[in-house]
Amino acid sequence: MTGQSYHPGDENEVRAEASLNEGSLSAGDSCGCGGKGCGCGETEAAMPSGKSGCGCGNELEAEASGGCCGGGSCGCGGEEEIKVTAGKAQVQVQVPKQEEINSKRPEVSDAPSDAMDPIYAPYHRTMEEMESMPVIERTMTVCPECKLIINGTIYKDGDNVMIRKFCPEHKWAVEKYWEDYDMYQKMKRYNYFGRGIDNPNWRGGGENCPFDCGICERHHTHTGLANVVVTNRCHLSCWYCFFYAKEGEPIYEPSVDELDKIFRNLKSAKPIPANALQITGGEPMMHPKIIEVVKRAKAAGFDQIQLNTTGIILGQNPDTAVEIRKAGVGTLYMSYDGVSKRANPKNHWEAPLALDACRKAKIGVVLVPTVIRSINDHELGSIINFALNNSDVVRAVNFQPVSLVGRMPTRLREKQRISIPGAIKLIEKQTNGVVAKEDWFSVPYTGGISKFVEALSGEFKYDLSIHFACGAATYLFLDSDNKIIPVTRFIDVAGLVETLQRAVDEMQGKGRLARKAIAVKTLLGLPKLIDKKNQPKSVNFSKLLTSILIKKDFSSMGALQMKSIFLGMMHFQDEYTYDIHRVEKCDIHYAMPDGQVLPFCTFNVFPEVYRDKIQKQYSIPAKEWETSHKGWNYRADKYFRNVKELEAHPLYIKTYTQMKDYFAMPVNGGKGVANFANEIPVTAITQKVQPKTPA
Amino acid sequence: MDRRENSILEEEKKVYGPSTADSISENQTEKGYITENGVKVRLPYRMIKKVTITGLDQKELIDIPHTARLQYRLLLFDAVIKAKIEFVKKRMYIIYNNPEADNAKEKMSLQQLTDFLAKEGVHIKPESTKVEDYDYYKQYYSTTFFPESIREAPPYGWTREQWAKEKIRVQKLKEKMERKTAHSGIIGKLFKKKSEPTKASGKTNSIGQHF
Numbered sequence: 001m002t003g004q005s006y007h008p009g010d011e012n013e014v015r016a017e018a019s020l021n022e023g024s025l026s027a028g029d030s031c032g033c034g035g036k037g038c039g040c041g042e043t044e045a046a047m048p049s050g051k052s053g054c055g056c057g058n059e060l061e062a063e064a065s066g067g068c069c070g071g072g073s074c075g076c077g078g079e080e081e082i083k084v085t086a087g088k089a090q091v092q093v094q095v096p097k098q099e100e101i102n103s104k105r106p107e108v109s110d111a112p113s114d115a116m117d118p119i120y121a122p123y124h125r126t127m128e129e130m131e132s133m134p135v136i137e138r139t140m141t142v143c144p145e146c147k148l149i150i151n152g153t154i155y156k157d158g159d160n161v162m163i164r165k166f167c168p169e170h171k172w173a174v175e176k177y178w179e180d181y182d183m184y185q186k187m188k189r190y191n192y193f194g195r196g197i198d199n200p201n202w203r204g205g206g207e208n209c210p211f212d213c214g215i216c217e218r219h220h221t222h223t224g225l226a227n228v229v230v231t232n233r234c235h236l237s238c239w240y241c242f243f244y245a246k247e248g249e250p251i252y253e254p255s256v257d258e259l260d261k262i263f264r265n266l267k268s269a270k271p272i273p274a275n276a277l278q279i280t281g282g283e284p285m286m287h288p289k290i291i292e293v294v295k296r297a298k299a300a301g302f303d304q305i306q307l308n309t310t311g312i313i314l315g316q317n318p319d320t321a322v323e324i325r326k327a328g329v330g331t332l333y334m335s336y337d338g339v340s341k342r343a344n345p346k347n348h349w350e351a352p353l354a355l356d357a358c359r360k361a362k363i364g365v366v367l368v369p370t371v372i373r374s375i376n377d378h379e380l381g382s383i384i385n386f387a388l389n390n391s392d393v394v395r396a397v398n399f400q401p402v403s404l405v406g407r408m409p410t411r412l413r414e415k416q417r418i419s420i421p422g423a424i425k426l427i428e429k430q431t432n433g434v435v436a437k438e439d440w441f442s443v444p445y446t447g448g449i450s451k452f453v454e455a456l457s458g459e460f461k462y463d464l465s466i467h468f469a470c471g472a473a474t475y476l477f478l479d480s481d482n483k484i485i486p487v488t489r490f491i492d493v494a495g496l497v498e499t500l501q502r503a504v505d506e507m508q509g510k511g512r513l514a515r516k517a518i519a520v521k522t523l524l525g526l527p528k529l530i531d532k533k534n535q536p537k538s539v540n541f542s543k544l545l546t547s548i549l550i551k552k553d554f555s556s557m558g559a560l561q562m563k564s565i566f567l568g569m570m571h572f573q574d575e576y577t578y579d580i581h582r583v584e585k586c587d588i589h590y591a592m593p594d595g596q597v598l599p600f601c602t603f604n605v606f607p608e609v610y611r612d613k614i615q616k617q618y619s620i621p622a623k624e625w626e627t628s629h630k631g632w633n634y635r636a637d638k639y640f641r642n643v644k645e646l647e648a649h650p651l652y653i654k655t656y657t658q659m660k661d662y663f664a665m666p667v668n669g670g671k672g673v674a675n676f677a678n679e680i681p682v683t684a685i686t687q688k689v690q691p692k693t694p695a
Numbered sequence: 696m697d698r699r700e701n702s703i704l705e706e707e708k709k710v711y712g713p714s715t716a717d718s719i720s721e722n723q724t725e726k727g728y729i730t731e732n733g734v735k736v737r738l739p740y741r742m743i744k745k746v747t748i749t750g751l752d753q754k755e756l757i758d759i760p761h762t763a764r765l766q767y768r769l770l771l772f773d774a775v776i777k778a779k780i781e782f783v784k785k786r787m788y789i790i791y792n793n794p795e796a797d798n799a800k801e802k803m804s805l806q807q808l809t810d811f812l813a814k815e816g817v818h819i820k821p822e823s824t825k826v827e828d829y830d831y832y833k834q835y836y837s838t839t840f841f842p843e844s845i846r847e848a849p850p851y852g853w854t855r856e857q858w859a860k861e862k863i864r865v866q867k868l869k870e871k872m873e874r875k876t877a878h879s880g881i882i883g884k885l886f887k888k889k890s891e892p893t894k895a896s897g898k899t900n901s902i903g904q905h906f
Contacts, residue, residue, distance in 0.1 A: 147764055149764065198847055200842060265840050456852075459865065609771060618739060
């Protein structure tokens with residue numbers, strides 16, 4: 001998946017030090033990293049605050065090298081002289097230093113947080129204070145240290161919803177669960193349990209959940225989005241990522257036939273087989289037969305195929321994008337952590353090329369920013385603005401608040417933790433209130449529509465019955481006068497869901513004719529839920545809803561998408577926030593080479609017993625890989641960028657200098673978005689550098 | 696390399712000796728595959744072992760959460776493919792890669808498993824331990840892929856009884872609709888409405904947006 005997991009350090013680096021004041025949360029005291037950047041507090045430097053492009057904070061060098069960092073995470077590494085032999089002659093040439101991209105951890109101060117700051121205060125209560133706070137509900141969770149299944153208490157602390165848990169061995173742990181109490185209650189209202197899977201892949205029983213996974217009969221939700229890893233090779237070396245094979249590690253790259261078997265396994269699920277597939281990695285474009293893989297997925301019957309990629313390879317090879325589209329990929333699920341270089345060293349430079357390749361190939365793009373407080377949380381508004389500027393090709397922005405997988409000191413965790421409402425509130429602030437927190441709904445809201453169609457027709461429909469705390473979404477419409485209108489401003493979404501649910505309840509046990517009568521009565525009432533005065537001028541929502549609900553014609557949604565940007569939030573869990581009630585409702589599943597299907601948050605939160613373990617079983621040792629792939633070496637897989645060349649590319653210049661700031665327009669509040677990234681100095685544009693597509 | 700801490704791995708090496716997967720011959724590599732319906736697929740194990748242990752002492756297991764953690768700890772071993780401990784039924788089974796198994800993966804003996812469980816405070820009586828051959832392909836791989844149904848849920852808004860009666864009718868109706876769509880064939884294609892233009896087709900809609 002695209003960078004949503006943020007691992008605080010190598011596996012032997014971090015020993016968590018839970019350090020609430022009063023000494024009530026202490027568990028271990030050394031990280032063992034030797035001050036090499038595990039986040040333990042051995043390093044003193046504070047996070048650079050946007051001085052230079054890529055995040056290294058090296059302002060002078062940044063200027064000297066035309067906006068780049070001169071040796072930071074962007075991978076340019078400045079320049080070095082190397083000797084090149086051409087025939088008998090040996091010449092010295094300047095080439096970019098070949099540093100693996102995004103391989104450096106940004107430094108974050110872990111100086112004690114201000115306990116009075118409302119963001120950090122909930123971490124700094126005494127046990128007595130915490131216990132005096134109102135309990136919202138109880139759940140089951142795990143101890144982040146020893147993985148003992150323990151009780152978790154979800155409680156209200158001011159505006160925050162927190163989770164606290166007590167392990168007899170490792171004592172207390174407390175974490176932010178949801179950063180807005182009112183929103184928590186609103187989202188919770190439409191929570192419901194789905195039907196699960198009639199033919200589970202593993203008869204685990206589920207009493208030892210989450211260690212019985214596979215998927216078992218206890219699971220409540222069918223596969224909504226199936227993830228299939230096609231390779232663990234990657235051309236980047238992101239410092240937080242555990243998804244790719246590092247040098248000397250086994251290579252996991254199933255053959256086309258093995259993948260085909262996995263696809264068909266997913267399609268055999270009952271009663272509702274997976275219909276959306278995400279091909280992921282590593283970097284899936286590095287699978288040598290990726291086109292064939294996509295074709296097989298299409299042939300297996302997946303209607304929606306997404307490719308989870310950095311976009312770099314497609315940007316460089318636009319023809320491949322066309323082939324990928326023809327093979328069946330409809331959506332590029334592209335990591336995009338920020339508009340600026342500093343926030344997005346991963347693919348800031350290549351994103352314009354990738355967008356253009358998709359534009360030409362007619363592939364829709366979902367931008368996927370991983371949101372980390374204090375790293376890129378100031379760019380959420382500008383990412384939406386970027387999406388609106390490229391709304392001809394960008395269909396959605398799917399924000400992923402960081403999942404702090406791996407053990408991590410409390411002081412660092414509290415600084416980087418952000419939950420769905422935390423990100424939503426920042427978006428509200430950064431978009432002048434155009435996208436307000438009231439505009440967001442949890443994913444189970446959509447249940448009303450599929451339940452209604454099912455009750456009417458008797459045909460099983462996609463059922464997104466996930467836990468309300470896992471995801472949120474809204475739609476933005478860009479009207480003809482550039483006004484941005486969230487869907488909630490003209491549709492009574494809650495009213496719609498309630499109306500449909502009432503109809504479903506009424507239909508229970510009734511005959512065919514009675515069902516139809518109830519349906520007609522319900523549909524006639526729907527136009528009342530649409531505020532025609534406020535709806536975008538170009539969309540007739542009454543007609544659209546009718547065609548979806550009566551004709552079951554979802555192609556009308558295509559027309560809707562053309563005038564809209566879908567905004568989503570998906571917050572994956574980690575050991576600190578883990579809630580077993582959430583994981584048993586997960587609908588984002590990984591299909592494994594051994595036939596198992598695993599929910600995202602068991603696959604990634606306990607990789608030692610799921611992801612890494614199973615992939616290792618089906619991997620090829622590095623030595624064997626080298627033998628069977630003549631000429632291959634680890635370094636040859638890596639991508640090294642030429643920043644100067646990329647910055648001189650007309651697409652880069654066009655993308656980052658000709659953006660509109662929609663939020664600066666009077667119709668949208670008139671205040672520009674923070675970090676609006678028309679940031680390239682004019683000199684850079686006028687430089688006479690010969691533009692060419694990077695090799 | 697799995698995510699277990701190096702210190703744990705080193706400790707394991709001391710106890711159990713060097714990894715059995717360290718040296719792999721070509722012959723062993725070839726054994727990592729199987730031909731299924733004419734297609735070569737990777738299959739890391741064939742004949743391995745399953746040990747079933749009954750009559751466990753609940754006091755030793757403590758409770759369900761501790762039992763689940765013990766299961767987790769068993770699964771941390773690369774040589775343990777699946778483990779299941781049932782606190783209520785006082786039994787467990789472990790599917791593991793025994794030293795005699797003909798594959799290149801990590802291996803572990805029953806004695807090593809027993810020692811580990813003893814270290815975790817769970818003592819096993821030899822008389823209640825049953826070790827049997829386990830065909831990974833037939834008993835595991837072939838059952839996790841394309842599993843059979845164990846229940847049947849009705850659609851929303853339908854009771855089980857109602858669905859049992861109506862199911863066939865609804866399915867027939869669905870098939871009929873599908874046939875109708877398929878039959879439309881050339882005629883259907885001739886009269887088919889032009890599909891909605893997709894995004895990024897380079898045209899502009901009524902509100903000036905590109906699509």
